[in-house]
Amino acid sequence: MKMEVDSTKMGKVEEEENVPHFHVLAVDDSLIDRKLLEKLLQVSSCKVTCVDSGDKALKYLGLLDPHNASSLSSPSSPHQQQGMKVNLIMTDYCMPGMSGYDLLKRVKLQGSSWKDVPVVIMSSENVPSRISMCLEEGAEEFLLKPLKLSDLKKLQPYLLKSVNNNNNSSSSWDWEGESGNSSVGTDKECSNKSINSNCIAKRKALSPEGQDPKSKACLCSS
Secondary structure (H helix, E strand, O other): OHHHHHHHHHHHHHHHHHOOOOEEEEEOOOHHHHHHHHHHHHHOOOEEEEEOOHHHHHHHHOOOEOOEOOOOOOOOOHHHHOOOOOOEEEEEOOOOOOOHHHHHHHHOOOOOOOOOOOEEEEEOOOOHHHHHHHHHHOOOEEEEOOOOHHHHHOOHHHHHHHHHHHHOOOOOOOOOHHHOOOOOOOOHHHOOHHHHHHHHHHHHHHOOOOOOOOOOOOOOOO
């Protein structure tokens, strides 16, 4: 009886190891926000790589020349040679040094090997002009902090698209976290950028007025 139980457990472990997971690059200068995002993504069965600045994100992607931080590296960067894949980039908008908007522009730059990777911008500040600017530059979503698991559900179509572009295969996301019941759905109201703006507007209407007095000061330009 014990051997049967052990073999069942081994079968489940092997099955989990064979399931491909999404890889998300999370960029945020706030340690608390990084840990929260990392936890939400891990609960959703994602592999997460966290960095605390836009420059480190570019370095991880192989887009920084170590001898000249302002220039793009060649297509034969070490990370690309190793076949590293990132299915989604989630970045805070307001960071010292390189802002999330600047990082977005670098990733989406013509000729960049990562320009087809979905980028999601996050911010604790609800500034319509900033939201529109990021969406026009190529961001898939603009999410307001603090993030919730429900916010991540709407990202599934972008992740699947990225995985299909890279591997021509499908992956699984445990939308219900550790509950064991997966519920995969597509938010039709947020199927394109113009409708995304409407979704953001709805969230604005539901959010409390005013800003959190403890929110960090934005050091980047809008």
